[in-house]
Amino acid sequence: xxxxxxxxxxxxxxxxxxxxxxxxxxxxxxYMAEYRAIREKFTLLEMVERPEIAAEVTxxxxxxxxxxxxxxxxxxxxxxxxxxxxxKFVKGEGxxxxxxxxxxxxxKRIQKINAVTDLGHVMEAIKxxxxxxxxxxxxxxxxxxxxxxxxxxxxxxxxxxxxxVKSLMYAYPEVWGEFISLVADTLTDYLVSQIDxxxxxxxxxxxxxxxxxPSDYQQYVLPYSRKMIQAAKAKDVPVIHFGTxxxxxxxxxxxxxxxxxxxxxxxxxxxGWKLLGEDVAVQGNLDPxxxxxxxxxxxxxxxxxxxxxxxxxxxxxxxxxxxxxxxxPDQVKTVVEMVHDWTVK
Ligand code: CP3
Numbered sequence: 211x212x213x214x215x216x217x218x219x220x221x222x223x224x225x226x227x228x229x230x231x232x233x234x235x236x237x238x239x240x241y242m243a244e245y246r247a248i249r250e251k252f253t254l255l256e257m258v259e260r261p262e263i264a265a266e267v268t269x270x271x272x273x274x275x276x277x278x279x280x281x282x283x284x285x286x287x288x289x290x291x292x293x294x295x296x297x298k299f300v301k302g303e304g305x306x307x308x309x310x311x312x313x314x315x316x317x318k319r320i321q322k323i324n325a326v327t328d329l330g331h332v333m334e335a336i337k338x339x340x341x342x343x344x345x346x347x348x349x350x351x352x353x354x355x356x357x358x359x360x361x362x363x364x365x366x367x368x369x370x371x372x373x374x375v376k377s378l379m380y381a382y383p384e385v386w387g388e389f390i391s392l393v394a395d396t397l398t399d400y401l402v403s404q405i406d407x408x409x410x411x412x413x414x415x416x417x418x419x420x421x422x423x424p425s426d427y428q429q430y431v432l433p434y435s436r437k438m439i440q441a442a443k444a445k446d447v448p449v450i451h452f453g454t455x456x457x458x459x460x461x462x463x464x465x466x467x468x469x470x471x472x473x474x475x476x477x478x479x480x481x482g483w484k485l486l487g488e489d490v491a492v493q494g495n496l497d498p499x500x501x502x503x504x505x506x507x508x509x510x511x512x513x514x515x516x517x518x519x520x521x522x523x524x525x526x527x528x529x530x531x532x533x534x535x536x537x538x539p540d541q542v543k544t545v546v547e548m549v550h551d552w553t554v555k
Pocket of ligand 1: 236237238240282285287299302305352415
């Protein structure tokens, strides 16, 4: 058997590591001058459509901060475009879809996608990255989870109350079931294609799932997330399952069967891990806004996360959600150094 050289991949499997691995959600982005220099010339979608550029941007935080994993530069909403939804990223507002899914009628216009051909540029970026990355730095592919992507398509953008989504779920459960099932199949195809192209681990982002209570999660979401995660696991790569505001959902998320569960900062890491049980790895969970603190406070907060992980195999250090665009990159590098220096076994 091959020895796994990446400490990130080892931690996903709860194997012993030399030091705790660390990477950051949304580690490539506007807080880095190197990113902004490229972003000035292209839109986000144009960047993603150019595999060399997507690969270059993916590598920027690896080179600048020494993180232990690279996450492919793409977006969870890319697959909605070949499905037939008009996606735009509006400055200062975020993603917008001007032909959202609202009724049973809309089922008819959803296109079935083929990720390898419709999103071939993403697969191409993965191939370039695998050539360029060493065995020590793993490449993470990712996709949105069925609920979060379905929510975007139904709401047409970010939402506070998820009024349209929940109304559809409660009033027309069969339509919801058919829709989320189509979304889940599309996302599964996208995720599995990334693994086939060379992604060494995958993360499923269910960023907005915390708006649901446990019984709704169990009834309307879990079966689809589980099916998707199982399809990725069948490809023999570790799967990370992440959501925010998930304290009451963690035991159900565990039933979806990922190798690693991502925790946000609202729950102390040891309490989250206890709810999940020790037979799963955990990723997290520094508050992204802690990166705006003075050195002594930042030290305390990083130490707190590490103390709660207590050196147990299966901890991957990360933030509790994505990096803010106003973060000072030096602070990011400092956290990488703290985690590596303080966890030498
Ligand atoms: O982590 C990485 O470095 C890889 C790249 C990545 C992006 N989006 C690039 C991006 C990843 C992993 C994502 C995931 C993503 N996209 C999520 C899940 C994670 C999370 O934060 O909850 C979500 C919900 C989206 C949808 C999305 N895309 C939003 C809400 C926005 C607007 C946010 C903003 O800050 O404006 C995007 C745009 C986006 N995706 C940017 C980046 C770098 C900013 C684009 C820009 O340069 O203008």
